[in-house]
Amino acid sequence: MSEDADISELLALLDDEYARAILTETSVEPMSASILSDRCEASLPTVYRRLERLQKCDLISEQTTLAPDGNHYSVYEARLEGLEVTLDDGELTLEVRRRDEDVADKFTRLWEGMR
Known part of the structure; x- marks a missing residue:
């Protein structure tokens, strides 16, 4: 995929009201999809x-959490x-700054990618 396509894909994603709402909500604290569905007033499939699109662009991370009842x-x-x-000089560039993941999150993502 070309850099122009990446810019177009990212800007199109950020133009989506639900994607922006998900980013806004999860910038405060990590949330489950069901909570995001309620907060963003969107169906669970939409969320x-x-x-999925936000993860593809590496704008959101996923972690597994253990619930009090033992489920995850x-x-x-x-x-x-x-x-x-x-x-600048006829060239459009996009710089994306991402929060660093901690070592445990990187390891978890690596481990889940191997399964």
């Missing part, structure tokens, strides 16, 4: 589709810290 579920947290669009 999961946006989460996923929570999502925004990784987007900042975005800068620059137009």
